[in-house]
Amino acid sequence: MKEKYSVLIPDGNSKLLTVVINCLSEHKGYDIYIISDEKRKEIIYPKNLKQIFVYPNLNHNTKNEWLAYVDSLVEKYNIDVVMPIDVTAIRCLSKYKTAINKTKALGLLPPFDNFDTANHKDELSKHLILNQLPAPKTLLYSKGEVCTNPPLKFPIIMKLCKDYEGGGEGLHFFKDQVQLEQFFFKTELDCSYLLQSYISGYDIDCSVLCENGKILAFTIQKGFMKGESDFTPQLGVAFLYEKALYEVVERLMTSLNWSGVAHIDMRYDENEKDFKIIEINPRFWGSLDASIIAGVNFTHFYCLASMGITFDVPQYKNIRFLKLLGLVKTIKKNKLFLFNFRFLLKNTPLKFYKKNPWPLLYIVYYKLRAGVTKRISKTNKTS
Incomplete structure (x- = not known):
């Protein structure tokens, strides 16, 4: 085994970059290279980060140029692992594997068709039924199709079949038929969607x-x-x-x-x-x-x-x-939790900011600035 392996993250524009770098940097056996559209100030730049290559984000129209650029870096810097971290880059490299000459350098990638199945709510629903895997009762609807009286017991959940970054985007909850009818009265959907039975229980x-x-x-x-x-x-x-x-x-x-x-x-x-x-x-x-x-x-x-x-x-x-917001919420309820140093440093993201607090200060500064700007905007509107 080598003492150092070189890893290329080709989609450094992803919001996941901070957490990925934090985790990869915990192991000293990697030299990290990143492709990003800019050098992001909020990122922790560890000692084993060798270089950031500034290059335009990947999109459908520039995929050939982006793939060629990734391939050139793999060759030039003798990259051991190309590690895409977010949906767009994983999908592109899965579909166009042969565009990389040193295909052995590509990290583990799912089969392209199966990636799309997993990534699209409607296709995943069909896959689960076909393979007799446990899932909520689901009904699929095409773009423009209106369903105000679905054969499901309320409450129900609607999921829009679009590309979202998560966090509950594209999801609607209806406790009864009246709410569903009101939604369609006010909203014209520009995509297909699915309706699912709401499951009483808990997320895991x-x-x-x-x-x-x-x-x-x-x-x-x-x-x-x-x-x-x-x-x-x-x-x-x-x-x-x-x-x-x-x-x-x-x-x-x-x-x-x-x-x-x-x-x-x-x-x-x-x-x-x-x-x-x-x-x-x-x-x-x-x-x-x-x-x-x-x-x-x-x-x-x-x-x-x-x-x-x-x-x-x-x-x-x-x-x-506890995430940082969860930590703040906990401290607001119990000020003495601030003195639980062992938990703070071992069971929260503060562990990663101990050596370099700048990224945390950067995040806090811009959160506060955004809050002040929002309050000023509200004041101007009401005055």
Whole structure:
């Protein structure tokens, strides 16, 4: 084994870059290279970051130029692993693998058709039914089709079949038929959509790294502090193990012949006493830092698996983790929590800002500035 491996992140414009760099930098065996449209000020730039290449973002019209640029860097800097971290780059490299001359340098990527299946809510719904995998009752509707009286018991959930970044975007909740009718009266949908039965129970997620459908690493986490709504990411998660859930995820990943990472949103159905698949995020995820604190560095194991280096399935600890907003919320309720130094430094993102507090200060500054600007704008409107 080499002392140092070189890793190229080709989509440094992603919002996931900060958390990915935090986790990859925890292991000193990597030299990191990044392609981004700009040098982002809020990112922690670790000592093992060798270079940031400023290049326009990938889009459909520039894919050939972008692929050629990635390929040139792989050759020039002898890159060991190309690690795309977000949907657009993963999809592009999965579809156009042969555009990279050193294909062995490409990280684990899912089959292209299966990636699209996982990434599109309507196609995933069909896949789950076809493979007899547990999921909510789902009805699919085409663009322009109006359904105000679905054959489902209320409450129901509507999901728009568009590309969203997550966080509850494109999701609507209707407690009765009146709300659904009012929605269609006011809104003309410009995309297809699906309606699902609302499941009484709780959310629970599983993060995985796979190769050809086999799970190489995983964590299971359940939220204990909700965000702005029931459909936004949790501010606090607890890691645990649920055998029945893991077996469902195993079947799902096998059915997709999945390679690479994915984050599966699931829900426990308290009526049917089982775990149902809600959605797949076929990329790295925002709580990646929570996974590493629990004991699984998905970025490190992704690189190892991509280079064909074998390892045992890593074990994780049953810990609780608070995001920064969750930490602020907790401290507001209990000021004495500020003195729980062990938890603050070991079970929150503060662990990553201990050596270099600048990125945290940068984030806080711009959050405060945005808040002040918003208040001034409101004052001007009312005056």
